[in-house]
Amino acid sequence: MTAAPLEVTDLSAGYGPTRVLEGVSFSVAAGSRLAVLGRNGMGKTTLFATIAGQTKRYGGTIRLGDKELGNMESASRARSGLGYVPQARCIFPSLTVEENLFVGLKDRDRSAIEEAYDMFPRLKERRKNLGSQLSGGEQQMLSTARTILGKPTVLLLDEPLEGLAPVICEELMAAFSKLAAAGDMTILLVEQRIQSALDFADHAIILERGRVAWSGAPADLSGQQDVVEKLLGVGGLH
Numbered sequence: 001m002t003a004a005p006l007e008v009t010d011l012s013a014g015y016g017p018t019r020v021l022e023g024v025s026f027s028v029a030a031g032s033r034l035a036v037l038g039r040n041g042m043g044k045t046t047l048f049a050t051i052a053g054q055t056k057r058y059g060g061t062i063r064l065g066d067k068e069l070g071n072m073e074s075a076s077r078a079r080s081g082l083g084y085v086p087q088a089r090c091i092f093p094s095l096t097v098e099e100n101l102f103v104g105l106k107d108r109d110r111s112a113i114e115e116a117y118d119m120f121p122r123l124k125e126r127r128k129n130l131g132s133q134l135s136g137g138e139q140q141m142l143s144t145a146r147t148i149l150g151k152p153t154v155l156l157l158d159e160p161l162e163g164l165a166p167v168i169c170e171e172l173m174a175a176f177s178k179l180a181a182a183g184d185m186t187i188l189l190v191e192q193r194i195q196s197a198l199d200f201a202d203h204a205i206i207l208e209r210g211r212v213a214w215s216g217a218p219a220d221l222s223g224q225q226d227v228v229e230k231l232l233g234v235g236g237l238h
């Protein structure tokens, strides 16, 4: 499969009567990398959960390639090419690493598991360990690898670096960059480690109270100190 474009138009969503996203529009070209940034509670996770069909959508469209996802169940969105690695690492703690990966294979041959081991050699070393015996970084690798084995054409990564040591963050970001460079996936990344996200992405959007408050190239942000302070709550970028 090759990467697909994603186009979100006038999306609004929330939880019961609480509207969180309002009029969110952006597009991501096939094979490109979008950083979704914003302070805590601004709607980043809600955006990804809505694209994945796990939050109530009130209006707007979500187009992946030539398919409209808006009215599909989550499983159909996944079959249409959407891969979602949620913030809470989703692994089966009582299954081994290898068994966890089998779950991600769907109808692919077992030999495809080598793709996951090529990307994350650490998982190969731990293949007989139970999910519960993995470190936070290894769990993140497993959660990501399992989704990638499903061959998504658009991949959503929600705060993959959360709580991880710098050396593991570098390892993960290198793996994501390799994936992006292969051209098989369009990647959207939510990340609090702003500089890592900007280094990775070729475009960024910043959410503020559920709306897109800024959109542009990562390089443009470094010259906009007021935007960085107001929308990201940090003093500066490196």
Ligand SMILES: Nc1ncnc2c1ncn2[C@@H]1O[C@H](COP(=O)(O)OP(=O)(O)OP(=O)(O)O)[C@@H](O)[C@H]1O
Residues within 6 Å of the ligand: 015, 018, 020, 038, 039, 040, 041, 042, 043, 044, 045, 046, 047
């Ligand atoms: N299950 C829920 N029910 C009701 N409100 C929720 C629920 N999940 C999130 N919210 C609210 O939606 C808003 C956006 O939350 P969301 O988790 O999408 O933000 P975020 O930008 O991802 O934050 P963070 O960076 O802290 O993860 C917040 O006000 C939050 O309290």
